Amino acid sequence: MEKYEVRLSGSGGQGLLLAGIILAEAAITEGKNAVQTQSYGPEARGGASKSEVLISDEAIDFPKVRNCDILLALTQKAYEQYNEGLKEDGILIVDSSVAVDKNETHKVYSAPITESAVVNLGKPMVTNIVALGTIIGITNMLTKEALEQAVLKRVPKGTEDLNRRALSLGYEMGENAKI
Amino acid sequence: MKKEPRLMQGNEACVEGAIAAGMRFYAGYPITPSTEIAELSAEKLPYVGGRFIQMEDEIAGMAATIGAALTGVKCMTATSGPGFSLKQENIGYAAIAEIPCVIVDVQRGGPSTGQPTCPSQGDVMQAKWGTHGDHPVIALTPSSVKETFDLTVRCFNLAEKYRMPVILLLDEVIGHMREKVQLPEASEIEIIDRKRPACSSEEYLPFKPEEDLVPPMADFGTGYRYHVTGLVHDETGFPSNSTKVADKLIRRLVDKIEMHKDDIIQWEEENTEDAEIIILSYGCVARAARTAMKALREKGVKVGLFRPITIWPFPEERVLELAGKVKSIIVAEMNLGQLVLEVERLCNNITKIDRVNKVSGEIIYPEEIAAKVEEVL
Numbered sequence: 169m170e171k172y173e174v175r176l177s178g179s180g181g182q183g184l185l186l187a188g189i190i191l192a193e194a195a196i197t198e199g200k201n202a203v204q205t206q207s208y209g210p211e212a213r214g215g216a217s218k219s220e221v222l223i224s225d226e227a228i229d230f231p232k233v234r235n236c237d238i239l240l241a242l243t244q245k246a247y248e249q250y251n252e253g254l255k256e257d258g259i260l261i262v263d264s265s266v267a268v269d270k271n272e273t274h275k276v277y278s279a280p281i282t283e284s285a286v287v288n289l290g291k292p293m294v295t296n297i298v299a300l301g302t303i304i305g306i307t308n309m310l311t312k313e314a315l316e317q318a319v320l321k322r323v324p325k326g327t328e329d330l331n332r333r334a335l336s337l338g339y340e341m342g343e344n345a346k347i
Numbered sequence: 348m349k350k351e352p353r354l355m356q357g358n359e360a361c362v363e364g365a366i367a368a369g370m371r372f373y374a375g376y377p378i379t380p381s382t383e384i385a386e387l388s389a390e391k392l393p394y395v396g397g398r399f400i401q402m403e404d405e406i407a408g409m410a411a412t413i414g415a416a417l418t419g420v421k422c423m424t425a426t427s428g429p430g431f432s433l434k435q436e437n438i439g440y441a442a443i444a445e446i447p448c449v450i451v452d453v454q455r456g457g458p459s460t461g462q463p464t465c466p467s468q469g470d471v472m473q474a475k476w477g478t479h480g481d482h483p484v485i486a487l488t489p490s491s492v493k494e495t496f497d498l499t500v501r502c503f504n505l506a507e508k509y510r511m512p513v514i515l516l517l518d519e520v521i522g523h524m525r526e527k528v529q530l531p532e533a534s535e536i537e538i539i540d541r542k543r544p545a546c547s548s549e550e551y552l553p554f555k556p557e558e559d560l561v562p563p564m565a566d567f568g569t570g571y572r573y574h575v576t577g578l579v580h581d582e583t584g585f586p587s588n589s590t591k592v593a594d595k596l597i598r599r600l601v602d603k604i605e606m607h608k609d610d611i612i613q614w615e616e617e618n619t620e621d622a623e624i625i626i627l628s629y630g631c632v633a634r635a636a637r638t639a640m641k642a643l644r645e646k647g648v649k650v651g652l653f654r655p656i657t658i659w660p661f662p663e664e665r666v667l668e669l670a671g672k673v674k675s676i677i678v679a680e681m682n683l684g685q686l687v688l689e690v691e692r693l694c695n696n697i698t699k700i701d702r703v704n705k706v707s708g709e710i711i712y713p714e715e716i717a718a719k720v721e722e723v724l
Contacts, residue, residue: 189525193354196527202354204525207464230638230713231524231631 177218178242183296188219194318195223277345294334301335305342357521358383364499371397374411375424380519381453384425405430409437419566425451439478447506453522465708466519468681483604486514486659490633504539520631555582560603613656622651628679638713670694679703
């Protein structure tokens with residue numbers, strides 16, 4: 169059985185809640201079970217925000233992340249706050265703006281997620297979709313097709329092309345980051 | 348033919364369930380973490396010929412819910428702790444005037460405005476005793492998104508069947524989480540409507556019970572004129588100072604539930620046959636308990652799970668039966684010990700009762716429950 173506990177973290181406004189919903193919906197498209205939760209309590213104040221997704225072939229009882237397999241950190245603050253919860257053999261995916269601790273023991277993939285949304289696509293609002301593409305490119309936890317289907321179901325009409333490009337760009341960055 | 352599985356939020360499932368059950372009126376005042384219930388009711392009700400109204404506060408929201416219910420419409424209001432406190436007086440009114448309606452409380456940390464975005468199970472006793480005087484209470488508590496749909500439907504059915512306010516006790520985790528659900532088709536859902544009078548308006552006595560202790564209810568505006576009051580009243584609906592009338596009325600209101608306990612009470616149990624220890628928990632904490640139970644079972648620990656689905660009236664008989672067979676019952680809940688009081692009242696001399704409690708605003712973790720089980724072993 170494959171089970172993934174994923175934490176998407178960054179700052180408010182980066183669309184991570186929607187990214188979590190899309191990731192969970194992509195998992196359902198593949199016939200898996202998925203649970204998505206978010207926290208916007210006191211811990212979300214002051215910049216850090218997170219969305220959690222559990223994906224499994226089996227029923228999911230406890231709905232929150234306990235042993236994080238995959239952590240996405242788009243900001244320094246999010247990295248510092250949530251890295252501790254990432255399990256020993258977990259995968260850490262950070263935006264290239266994040267300075268990773270020199271004693272970092274996790275497997276780290278760094279990609280210019282926020283920068284490419286602005287520079288290559290000219291739209292910072294697709295940062296979350298670029299990030300999703302990057303995660304799938306690195307982990308292959310879901311198929312790119314399932315993810316694309318889920319993205320297109322959720323994004324506003326007229327932005328499909330932009331989001332498709334954002335996804336492909338992220339996916340390529342993810343694949344390249346592995347080399 | 349089932350509908351396609353989809354990702355759905357607990358609060359959304361509550362609204363879907365309410366509309367499927369026949370809700371056509373919602374009055375309330377939005378409050379975190381229940382706000383989506385108001386938002387989605389406002390969005391969806393007009394499409395099914397229903398009405399939504401945002402009132403000036405929670406008290407008025409409850410009052411409008413009661414008023415609309417008297418016209419024959421199925422009504423709901425939703426809130427969280429602070430608003431639940433405000434609604435209590437009118438919940439008592441609905442209880443004595445026997446007005447069917449559904450009140451959803453998505454529990455957050457209290458007291459007062461407490462922790463608006465954090466989960467809690469601190470309103471368990473408030474659901475039972477929040478309004479003054481002896482009164483009947485039905486409260487159901489779901490632990491998944493799908494069950495939120497099912498139990499919302501059930502709340503409406505029980506409200507209609509027994510002519511009374513029924514409470515759905517959600518918590519922030521279940522209300523806000525999204526998970527995969529497959530909703531039933533309309534044809535698969537049992538819908539119960541209130542009994543209406545078979546007699547003419549001249550012969551109608553609005554508070555004369557039938558054998559099931561429930562009086563048939565006429566819709567306001569259909570020519571059946573009658574008086575509705577929060578005062579003790581006789582079968583005509585007019586206030587009475589008679590001690591006999593008061594005694595009969597209050598006993599009937601409470602007996603209405605006692606008499607139908609078997610129909611109302613539901614629970615779920617898992618691995619209780621050979622269990623030495625039973626974890627009793629409900630709502631989102633039951634999910635932590637199940638995770639703990641599975642991990643402990645893998646280690647050979649004989650632990651079971653008892654989950655009340657109907658929290659009021661409490662599943663007394665079954666809990667008593669189980670208590671006689673186990674070394675300990677551990678009650679895990681996100682408060683400083685509320686439902687455990689009921690378990691202690693019932694089973695104190697029969698088995699050992701232990702507690703896992705948390706009021707930090709975080710859900711209880713599976714390992715916290717597992718640690719207690721291993722300590723008790």
